[in-house]
Amino acid sequence: MEGGLGLVIIEHKCRALFSATLIKQFIGESSETSFLNSWIGKALKGVKPNFVGLHARETHALFSNAVNDILYVHETYPNTQWSSMNTKAFYCILINKPNAKVSLYYLSSPILSPPTREHLFFTLHNLLLTRVRKKNLKIAMGDNCTHCKQAPEDIQHIFHCPASQPAVNWIRRKIDRISPELAKENNFSIFTLNFSIFDPNRKFSVIWLEANFITAIWHSRIEPGDNIIARVLGDMKPNIENLKKTQLYSNCFYPF
Numbered sequence: 001m002e003g004g005l006g007l008v009i010i011e012h013k014c015r016a017l018f019s020a021t022l023i024k025q026f027i028g029e030s031s032e033t034s035f036l037n038s039w040i041g042k043a044l045k046g047v048k049p050n051f052v053g054l055h056a057r058e059t060h061a062l063f064s065n066a067v068n069d070i071l072y073v074h075e076t077y078p079n080t081q082w083s084s085m086n087t088k089a090f091y092c093i094l095i096n097k098p099n100a101k102v103s104l105y106y107l108s109s110p111i112l113s114p115p116t117r118e119h120l121f122f123t124l125h126n127l128l129l130t131r132v133r134k135k136n137l138k139i140a141m142g143d144n145c146t147h148c149k150q151a152p153e154d155i156q157h158i159f160h161c162p163a164s165q166p167a168v169n170w171i172r173r174k175i176d177r178i179s180p181e182l183a184k185e186n187n188f189s190i191f192t193l194n195f196s197i198f199d200p201n202r203k204f205s206v207i208w209l210e211a212n213f214i215t216a217i218w219h220s221r222i223e224p225g226d227n228i229i230a231r232v233l234g235d236m237k238p239n240i241e242n243l244k245k246t247q248l249y250s251n252c253f254y255p256f
């Protein structure tokens with residue numbers, strides 16, 4: 001930077017490096033990286049000419065940050081030549097990107113209880129013992145969802161599973177009432193806390209509800225039977241009542 005110390009922002013540098021590497025492999029034709037079509041193809045179909053995407057599904061959680069950075073470049077500069085996008089080019093764009101992500105910041109937020117923060121940490125780092133993970137660790141034979149039996153159960157599936165939908169719809173209605181601009185976000189962005197929300201009181205309310213919901217739905221799905229919404233409500237309603245009795249709620253939260 002002219003006149004400055006020439007220091008780099010290391011977080012942006014790492015993200016730029018990862019985005020540049022990922023896009024090179026995604027655009028390239030190597031059979032060794034064709035699995036990326038499945039993991040990020042659906043989100044990035046706009047940046048790959050003639051993308052077929054036969055197996056493309058929702059973006060894997062591990063790639064969400066890089067995919068969001070690439071999409072940001074795509075939306076900001078629609079004529080980007082992806083084959084010539086290197087780390088430096090990504091970096092120059094990312095340092096001017098408004099910091100939309102709220103997720104990691106809230107891992108240490110005092111508005112959340114320690115167990116809720118811990119669960120959020122496991123979720124955002126893709127460390128939960130889902131069926132997919134159990135199969136990978138060879139402690140389960142199959143990875144199919146025990147509720148819908150239609151798809152492997154990974155973290156994304158927990159929020160997309162048909163059996164989860166009544167509960168997911170309930171929390172989304174609650175969030176939309178607090179922050180109507182979030183209605184346009186997809187479930188994956190919402191449940192990885194990957195969106196921007198600027199009003200601090202609304203932000204506290206949305207983050208609190210989401211973090212508690214993410215914890216509640218995970219516990220609800222571990223139990224057999226499909227009455228997930230009843231268990232989520234049974235878990236969350238007393239927590240909401242208790243929160244509303246606190247000074248924290250009247251001082252910091254947008255009423256919900």
Ligand SMILES: [Zn+2]
Binds near residue numbers: 146147151157161162
């Ligand atoms: Zn399912």
